[in-house]
Amino acid sequence: MSDRKPLISGNWKMHQNHFEAIQLVQKLSYVLTNEDVDAVDVSVHPPFTDIRSVQTVLEADRIPVSLGAQHCHWEEKGAFTGEVSPLMLAKLDVEYVICGHSERRELFGETDDDVNKKVHAILKAGMTPIMCCGETDAEREADQAEEKVSGQVRAGLAKVKPDQVAGMVIAYEPIWAIGTGKTATAEDAQAMCALVRATVSEVAGREAADSIRIQYGGSVKPNNAPELMTQPDIDGALVGGASLDADDFGRIVQYRLVESGS
Template sequence: MTERTPLISGNWKMHHNHFEAIQVTQKLHYRLGEHDYSKVGVSIHPPFTDIRSVQTVIGADRMKILLGAQNCHAEEKGAFTGEVSAPMLAKLEVSLVIVGHSERRQLFGETDEVVNAKVKAVLAAGMTPILCCGETLEEREAGEAETKVATQVRAGLDGVAADAVASMVIAYEPIWAIGTGRTATSEDAQAMCATVRSVVGETAGAAAADGVRIQYGGSVKPGNIAELMGQADIDGALVGGASLDPDDFASICSYQD
């Protein structure tokens, strides 16, 4: 079995201007030490307007925090007003890009096909996609959670080479737990993340399933991170609201202390 280094990612969504972003990044850096980075990877995903400022402070202070983005367009360039391409992000030393977050799917109409195109664009630019999947409360109550998630994973990985899949991150985020304060039980989260790994195995083979890192997301906090991370198929967390506070996020990243 491959030793998968856990990855804790902070999705800032539409929060923090670039001045605030610099301060939050610096405070997070001061809270984390070498012992933390030896156990876990840490990424932050600020708004597009913050990325250059955060890149500069990470580079100047030689931080081990990974720089991420929240989204990208599938095309390299073109007449797409307001969009940002994967190669543009790569030039800013972005290493991870969130793709297919439920808010992108629900609020902006991103289809499985669009998400798949973005996965391929991120990989082509030399970055790592964090492919998101998750079900609504209605789908869970109807017994359709596994089918919904499996469909999203299969579609997101369609046409992606097995070795590339092995290098990816997949984030399972039950939509009913995002920003609601509700968290899936550790058993439910484990069961769904195990389903994701099984689907990856069916789609891309055993080596890809063994290598891919699977995050849980949905009201992750300092108080529940250790129990979630104790599950066999959970290799990290995609953190929303709690990542906006550097103290809370540092506590989440230091869950093994």
């Protein structure tokens, strides 16, 4: 294991109204211990309509969980109906913003250039991007996975300063494993996360590559988290469905207890 502190992030996607969001965060606070948050950074990424409610609970109850968002626009303001700017999120004490998630790319047509603009905007607003990359099943079968992922990483990090890259998070998410119940083997996940780190090294230098945290995402569950998290280039997880259950998400955060046999 490296000395990079793991980051476990819960992407709630389009789930939970603000009442349910409050309950989920409160339940999570009962599950997590001081030892958990000392060992692992944790973030939750609610829908936009829940962010203010979750922020209030996290601050009022002093819950040591970081607030995240799932998406933002790259402009600070303007005539962009339905969009949310990074400055709006920063005012709500959002720390992490997911960008380039496969669902945004596949369903809403986001391009590599869009993702790069969002990375710059998120950094400018003082938040940390969780930049996603990953290949489809067809691309993997055609031996194009490495080309696809390294290309997304290069494009997403274009003109980002090495010291900024060092503080970022990249989430490798094989698209064929998101919401399908399929999971890459720990060895496959490690190989692709190592490729991501090698690409970061080529783009921004070895120091940035050694510091950046790389998450694995794609049907992460309590039973497969420990093996995934023992891999040398996996520094956390971007969790989808399992993050909607406080007990399941808590067990993923507590992966080290299974790893150590506790």
